[in-house]
Amino acid sequence: MTRWAMVADLRRCVGCQTCTASCKHANATPPDVQWRRVLDVEVGEYPDVQRAFIPMGCQHCDEPPCAEVCPTTATRKRADGIVTIDYDLCIGCAYCTVACPYQARFKSPRGAFAYGSKPTDNEELREDASMRDVATKCTFCVERIDAGTARGLVPGVDPEATPACVNACIAEALAFGDIEDPTSNVSQLLARNQHFRINEELGTGPGFYYLWDKKP
Template structure:
């Protein structure tokens, strides 16, 4: 089993819903983004193309971050998900330097809040209890592993059942993001990748990303 994503770039409208869903799901502090939408332009007038790329940790099958981590804080599960054990991270930032996709961030200011000088919002208060992030450690997208694990335990199928699927995937209003098992030949994600010629970003980095993009 190896979880992966396929993102249809032409379907993405750049609404940032996936970014907000990710922030809400994981109670991410200000300035921490596990999921980003990059919007730009390419070409010269009148042949200009708008580019919208939804990027996050590529959950590489051969991740550079796992190899360089000196403490074993960055780990890879059997299903391919790469995650950081906050209690083991020393904050050396080697993984941040080694990630060719620049998908990792250091959560530095544990006191940062969305409305400085005011009381914490209810969401922030709940987040500090339900999903406490420890400052001084590296943080990144974990493919909503908690949702996947709970879903599998309940007999659900990630990528098919909403409750077992990452927040960014189910929140996308245009269904631009597909999720599923890359090791399952008949899965929907493999069909989409095959039929629509999905490709990872920068395969030359040789980390075997689990996220495919469809132009």
């Protein structure tokens, strides 16, 4: 069975925020709604302190806390691991935004655009009234994945079927693929490198892995 997942190589990420910009462009999210962001943190102890950039967003959990608290079943997990939102069922209660331990959910207000009340051409092209006043988040660009796989393309290999942030990463720090396939790009990366998942101890089973060093 397919399980889509994303991998971020923290040794390669330079904090350029290109993934953030590409996500914003691809989804035309309103101000203060950022599905993909990059944290800038310090790691280590003085005098051996280093700077690390950590791409963040929806982790597409195996056990998503957001789905457990949703009173309308608008949030669901697909068989391939992608957590989706049915905007027709969402009532905008924002319970999911509180339950998410990754701060990855946002409520998109109406009439909010990058430069005031008038949308840019890109925003107007992508404007979807059903996604206003409801919970929104990263979807792993599920429309690209579904359209691509229907054409026989491979997500993570063929750009047209791959999340926009992965395509845009100038350092090739992001990878996407099927972790259930041992020959996939993400499986090979995890096999060769030490890695971790954020808040894994909560039992959420995140579908976002972070590489930090080669395996001994």
